[in-house]
Amino acid sequence: MSQAFTKSMARNIFFGGATFFFLLLVALSFDTMQVLPKRDHRENITDAVARGKAVWEKNDCIGCHTLLGEGAYYAPELGNVYKRRGGEFVKAWIKSRPAEGTPGDRRQMPQFNLTDQELDDMVAFLKWTGEINTNNWPPNIEG
Amino acid sequence: MNTQSLTIDAHEPGTPPGDLAIWFFIFAELLAFGVFFGSYAFARAHHVELFNQSQQLLNRASGAINALVLITSSYFVVRAVAAIKQGLSRQCANWLGAAIALGGVFIVIKLFEFHAKFSAGISLSTNTFYMFYLSLTIFHFMHVILGMVILAFVMAKARSGGYSIEHHTGVETGASYWHMVDLVWVILFPLVYVIR
Amino acid sequence: MQYKSQAVAKPYFIAAIGLFVGQILFGLIMGLQYVVGDFLFPAIPFNVARMVHTNLLIVWLLFGFMGAAYYMIPEESESELFSPKLALTMFWIFLVAGALTIVGYLTVPYAALAKMTFNDLWPTMGREFLEQPLITKLGIVVVALAFLFNISMTILKGRKTSISLVLLLGLWGLAVFFLFSFYNPSNLVLDKYFWWWTVHLWVEGVWELILGSLLAFVLIKVTGVDREIIEKWLYMIIAMTLITGIIGTGHHYYWIGTPEYWQWFGSVFSALEPIPFFMMTVFAFNMVNRRRREHPNKAATLWALGTGVMAFLGAGVWGFLHTLAPVNFFTHGTQITAAHGHMAFYGAYVMVVLTIISYAMPMLRGRAANSAKAQVMEMWAFWIMTVSIVFITLFLTAAGILQVWLQRVSTTPMGFMATQDQVALFYWLREITGVMFLVGLVVYIASFFVAGETKEAA
Amino acid sequence: MNKPSQPRFVRPCTLIWLALVTLTGVTYTIGDAGLGGRNVMLLVLAITLLKSQMIAGYFMGLRKTSLLWRAIMGGYLIVVGGMIAIAYLMGIN
Numbered sequence: 028m029s030q031a032f033t034k035s036m037a038r039n040i041f042f043g044g045a046t047f048f049f050l051l052l053v054a055l056s057f058d059t060m061q062v063l064p065k066r067d068h069r070e071n072i073t074d075a076v077a078r079g080k081a082v083w084e085k086n087d088c089i090g091c092h093t094l095l096g097e098g099a100y101y102a103p104e105l106g107n108v109y110k111r112r113g114g115e116f117v118k119a120w121i122k123s124r125p126a127e128g129t130p131g132d133r134r135q136m137p138q139f140n141l142t143d144q145e146l147d148d149m150v151a152f153l154k155w156t157g158e159i160n161t162n163n164w165p166p167n168i169e170g
Numbered sequence: 171m172n173t174q175s176l177t178i179d180a181h182e183p184g185t186p187p188g189d190l191a192i193w194f195f196i197f198a199e200l201l202a203f204g205v206f207f208g209s210y211a212f213a214r215a216h217h218v219e220l221f222n223q224s225q226q227l228l229n230r231a232s233g234a235i236n237a238l239v240l241i242t243s244s245y246f247v248v249r250a251v252a253a254i255k256q257g258l259s260r261q262c263a264n265w266l267g268a269a270i271a272l273g274g275v276f277i278v279i280k281l282f283e284f285h286a287k288f289s290a291g292i293s294l295s296t297n298t299f300y301m302f303y304l305s306l307t308i309f310h311f312m313h314v315i316l317g318m319v320i321l322a323f324v325m326a327k328a329r330s331g332g333y334s335i336e337h338h339t340g341v342e343t344g345a346s347y348w349h350m351v352d353l354v355w356v357i358l359f360p361l362v363y364v365i366r
Numbered sequence: 367m368q369y370k371s372q373a374v375a376k377p378y379f380i381a382a383i384g385l386f387v388g389q390i391l392f393g394l395i396m397g398l399q400y401v402v403g404d405f406l407f408p409a410i411p412f413n414v415a416r417m418v419h420t421n422l423l424i425v426w427l428l429f430g431f432m433g434a435a436y437y438m439i440p441e442e443s444e445s446e447l448f449s450p451k452l453a454l455t456m457f458w459i460f461l462v463a464g465a466l467t468i469v470g471y472l473t474v475p476y477a478a479l480a481k482m483t484f485n486d487l488w489p490t491m492g493r494e495f496l497e498q499p500l501i502t503k504l505g506i507v508v509v510a511l512a513f514l515f516n517i518s519m520t521i522l523k524g525r526k527t528s529i530s531l532v533l534l535l536g537l538w539g540l541a542v543f544f545l546f547s548f549y550n551p552s553n554l555v556l557d558k559y560f561w562w563w564t565v566h567l568w569v570e571g572v573w574e575l576i577l578g579s580l581l582a583f584v585l586i587k588v589t590g591v592d593r594e595i596i597e598k599w600l601y602m603i604i605a606m607t608l609i610t611g612i613i614g615t616g617h618h619y620y621w622i623g624t625p626e627y628w629q630w631f632g633s634v635f636s637a638l639e640p641i642p643f644f645m646m647t648v649f650a651f652n653m654v655n656r657r658r659r660e661h662p663n664k665a666a667t668l669w670a671l672g673t674g675v676m677a678f679l680g681a682g683v684w685g686f687l688h689t690l691a692p693v694n695f696f697t698h699g700t701q702i703t704a705a706h707g708h709m710a711f712y713g714a715y716v717m718v719v720l721t722i723i724s725y726a727m728p729m730l731r732g733r734a735a736n737s738a739k740a741q742v743m744e745m746w747a748f749w750i751m752t753v754s755i756v757f758i759t760l761f762l763t764a765a766g767i768l769q770v771w772l773q774r775v776s777t778t779p780m781g782f783m784a785t786q787d788q789v790a791l792f793y794w795l796r797e798i799t800g801v802m803f804l805v806g807l808v809v810y811i812a813s814f815f816v817a818g819e820t821k822e823a824a
Numbered sequence: 825m826n827k828p829s830q831p832r833f834v835r836p837c838t839l840i841w842l843a844l845v846t847l848t849g850v851t852y853t854i855g856d857a858g859l860g861g862r863n864v865m866l867l868v869l870a871i872t873l874l875k876s877q878m879i880a881g882y883f884m885g886l887r888k889t890s891l892l893w894r895a896i897m898g899g900y901l902i903v904v905g906g907m908i909a910i911a912y913l914m915g916i917n
Contacts, residue, residue, distance in 0.1 A: 032190035032611060034594055037601035038528065040195045046607040047316055052308070052612050054633065059559070060296050062625045067555040077552035084550075085485065085494025087476045090413025095622045096699030097558065098494055101400065101412050102509070102783035104699060127307065134403035134783070137411045139477065156554055164621035166696060169779045184890035194602060197896065198609065199642070204904045205634045211911030213630075218915040222860070226629045234852035238845060242882050252837070290853040301627045342885075349884045353876055360872045361908060364855035364870075365865050 064155045066160040079152025089138050090138070093170075095161060101134065104170025109157040114150040121146060187251070188343035196350045199313070203354050206309070207361060210302045222366050223339070224299035232283050233363040236276050237355055240314075243272035244352040249344045250328075256347055257335040259328050265323040266341075269348065273318040280311055303362055308356055317351045320344045367728045369440035371447035376730045378433025378455050380459050381486045383811065385426035385464075386716075390804050392419040397797040410472065417471050423711065424495065425464045430719030431540075432460075434445050435517050435533060437726045438583050443524025447645055448516050456512050463505040467498055489550055493561055496547045503547060518598050528597040529586075532604060533579040539572030555623035561720045562618045569715075570611040570639070570681075577718045578604045578646070581673060584725045585650065588667050590659035599649045606642035629691035633720040636689040640682030650674035663728060663735035665744040669721035672752060674736045676713025684709050701789070709759040712751075720810075727814070729795065737811070743813035750806030757799040759780035765792035769772055840882045847871050865912050873905050 063069075083089075088105070089098040095106040108117060126138040141149065186193055214221040250265035287304070294301050324344040327333065333341055367373070390698050396415045397472040398405045407416075440447050447453060470479045476492070479814055483499035485491045490500050498506070514537055521530050546563040582600040616632025650671050661667065684706040697703070724744065726772065773785040780788070851871055854864060880897045881887035887894075 031185060032402075033339075034528065034598045034601065036189040037598045037605065040191055041601045041608070043316065044605045045374055045612070047312065047607050048612040051312065052615060054308075055613075055616075055628075058294055059619075061625055062293070063555060063623070066625065067553060067623050069553055072553060080552050080554060081486075081489055084489060085477045085480045087413045087417065087497060089492065089493050089494045090416045090476075091411075091731075092496070093558075094554075095558070095700040097622070098612035098699070099413070099416050100699065100701055100704055101396075101416070128404050130404055132401065132403050134399070134786075135407040135411065137408060137413075137475075138264070152554075153352040159555060159623040161621045162626055164695060164698065164803060166774045167779045169773050169781050181469075184843055184893075186889050191598070191602065193893075195605070198606060200900055202634065202638060204900060205637065206630075208907040208911070209630055209634060209906040211908045212914070213917035215911045225642075230855050232854065234848060234855075237852075238850045241841065241848065241879075245837065248837045250885050252835075254875055277905075278908075295625050300871045301630065305627065305630065317882065341857065346884055349879055353879045354884070356844075356848075356875050356879060357872055360851050360855075360868050364851055365868055365908070365912065366855075366858075366860040 068091035068158055070156070071155055071158065073151065075148045076155045077152075078145075078151070079148035079155075082141065082149050083152060086139050086141075094156065095159070096164065098124060102136070105153060105156075106155050106159075106161070107168060107170050109150070109167060111155045111170065114154065117150055117153065118146045120151070177338040186346065188346040191338055192343045195348060199350060200354070202304075203309075203357075206306055207310075208221050208359060210306065210361065211286070213298055213302065220297060221299045224297065224303070225363065225366055227364055229283050229286065230363045231277050233359050236279050237359045239272050239276045239279070240352045240355050243276070244267045244349050246272065247348050251338075251341055251345050254328065254333050255335065259331050259333060262333065262341065263325050263329040266321055266328060266344075269323065270321050272316050273314055275319070276313070276314055277318075280307070280314075284308075284311075291354055306358055306362060308359060310351070313351050313354070317348045320347055367732070369446050371450040371453075372440050372726075373730060374435050374447065374453040374457070375433040375437035375726060376448050377454070378429050379437060379727060380717065380731075381457070382426045382429040382433060382719060382723070385429065387421050387470075387811070389419055389422035389426060390800075390807055392422065394797070394800050394804060397800045400786075400793040401797065408645070414471055414476070415642050418468055418474075420495055421471075421497065422554070425460075427715050427719060429460070430723070431521075431537070432513055434580050434719065434722040434726075435513070435537065435574075437722065438533065438732070439517050439530055440524075441526045442530040442583070443521050444445050445520060445524030448519035448523070454507050456516075459505070459756045460509045463502055463509075463813045469503045470499065471497075477508055488548075490548055493547075493550065493557070495705070496561070497566060499731065500518060506544065506643075507541070512538075512539060512542070514538060527593070528600065529579045531584050532575050532582075532600060536575030539575065540568060541567065541786045543567045543795060545573060555566055558622045559619070559624060562615055566615045569710075570614060571608065573715065574607045574611065574642070576602050576606070577673075577677070577714055578613075578720050580722050581650065581670060584666060584670050584721050585653045587725060588655035588661040589653045589661060590661075591653050591656055596653060599645075599653075603642050603649060606645060610635050610641060611639040616742070617691075617694070620691050620694055633690045637686060637687070640678065640686050643678040643682035649675035661735070662742070663725060664754070665736070665741045665748070666725035668745055668748055669717060669724045672748060673717040673721055676709065676717055676752060676755075678713075679756075680706070680709030680711070680713035680759070684763075687801055693720065696768065696770050700769050700774075701762045702770065703766075705759045705762035705766055708762065709755055712755045717752075737816075740813050740816045743809060745815055747806050747810035747813060750809060751803055753807055754799045754803035758796050759798040761792045761799065765789040765796070768792070837882055840878050844875055844878060847875050862913065862916065866909065869905055869909055873901050876901050 083094075088094075091099050091102040093100060093104045093106070096104065112120075121139065121141060124136045124138040128135040246265045246269040250262045250269065253259075253261035253265055283309075287300075292300050292304075294304050321344050324341055329338060388763060395406060395410060395731040396412060396419055399407075399412050399415065410565065436453055470482075476497075480491050481501060483501050488500055490503060491497055492749070496503075507738075514534075517534060517537065521534060543564050546560045549557075549560050551557055571758050578600050582596050582628075585591065586596050612635075613631055614636035616628040619628035619632060651674065654667060654671060667717050688706065690701050728734065736744070768789045770784050771781045772788055775784060854868055857882055877898070880901070881894075886895075886897050
């Protein structure tokens, strides 16, 4: 008995289609991996940059800020903060947050008690991040 | 409403040959290719010079030969369907075999073309034209392979007498998919290789 | 309820709803912090509240999925669960581990939590949605494996249906792609690239298989439409989901350092992503219209139809709004993303879990459906929550459009904080609708306690 | 619809195949001559749509289906062809 629309055909399309497009994703990812070194400048990932990323993660900065547009949308984009504000400003800002906050409606940033070493590492990480080729995103310096 | 209406015995008049499910898939695929064709055309509008220059470096002859190969292969598949409609399983399988062989020819020619491009250092990131050229042709290339796999299954079943005059939806289903692969190349070839 | 072991689903569903309440409460805290910056500071800084909000969402949805699987699989396989005891043990392990993690977030600074859990040995923390300490992540893997073992064994010994096959594929996929959360290179671009293999391939990939099979199961039960037809639809929908969604991953690869061609691949394929959601809506309405029985549980039917519509709106339409690269260039990382996230998660995953709970809970409590009074209340809850989320989405979209305009499009762009002050009105409106959502949730929970006894036993 | 026993000297599908091959040759020749411009583009596009319609109608068998199916395929070809033409004309300006 031939059927106009069979379940087994629908199933074959599902399995075939899923496999096909997953392979395509793998192939494209393979190409991306070849191209990435030219775009992320990984030769500039020093120990300080790597440590800075760890500091970034250990304090859950992504819980308020965006980095290259990903994260929370509560506080400014930091992918280009090195260009916008400079390293010294970033360090002074992080250091000067009052532990008890500032009363009022202004959004609060916690005092993370970072060491000078950690601050330097963080800035190195943000500087390197700012040099990634992001296809000219964000549209302007305000992020 | 009669829920059994989708499981009728004979082919419903007015619907395309083969399993209806494959037609949803065919149109979904055509839609994806269509959006890609449109993207190519509009990207070209912004970089006419670049596209015209880069297009000159393509191997137009191999593109045209491949068009002929796929058209002929599609024709063989039509003959395969005609054969099984007369109950000629062996002939059907032979025509399908010939179609698959031509698919293989397409693959080989395409591989030579890709090899030439890759060894010239061209990649997806070379420029917008090559991004599209490689994306479109590789995407289509993978469809040719998938189509050959489908036809191979159909051929194996035909050879073992799995289809008959009354029951040959499977052949028509595979045939429809293969014609879609052909159709895409018929549009892709002039768009990418010829129009300037 | 046809099989005794289906009862293990009950604690999973109860825990899911409990954690759902927690998620909403923390959502309200964050919403308020958007406009009253020092609210609960420094006790609960925003990043902590957000972590709790998002992690609770993920965990309660996982509880919902597991509960759904424990309820569905015995009925689909026509056999008792392989090991109800294992299922209950895993329930308590998962609940306690989850609770401890949340307590950890709330009581010690995140950096201290990282230190306590030896994050330095194998850093995986501090990435969006994957903030859990390593030990919790490993716990999730263990629980997931035990769960999958239990479910797979049940299916293997019983009847194998397409619905259970799809559900199983989805759940295995969930476990497999979670493994990418253990990969955290110091190269941020690589980190982000594969982070999406967990996040995107979950919510726009394998989770949709789970979504589809849950919806299909409930539709078979409440409409009585032939299983063959429903399963055909299911396969076509999830086929389209993966065909568009897998390469659709590319819409996250526009601005994070990945090559430019992703803008084309991402745009083309994610522009097609609404198709499966549209099919799902058509599917749900079509099946309900062809129903061959009048199931007494009207509320479950309403949830099922709602899932179709809201998933299409939230994931499909609101996703499409900002998925094309030229648009996304301006909207990336703004409140537009937040708007899409809220409606998509509610419409697709929250609603499908509430659908299966709505269908299964009365059965688990020994009746085919709740009393008319309880159902009316549940439907009120449906409308209050759904309308609230629509308005939350609209307000966030408005805030996002204004934000994009002032901060990104304008020739004299405003700074981030200054822009936020300009859109404060919309955040207030969002917070008010958020409170409405909570009211809806309270009504929903109350519906479980209202006159449940008056209906016939199953 | 199916008249398997009717012997014909040349099958319709063979004629279609010949037409497709010929038209492909024409397209190639135009490309090889390096011709370009609006009119050439429109000619090549017209040939392409004609070929596509032949494949859809005779090979895929849509010719014998209901109006809906033919409309979907015809509409698709018109939209794709139209997009290509519009984009090309945009590029001239």
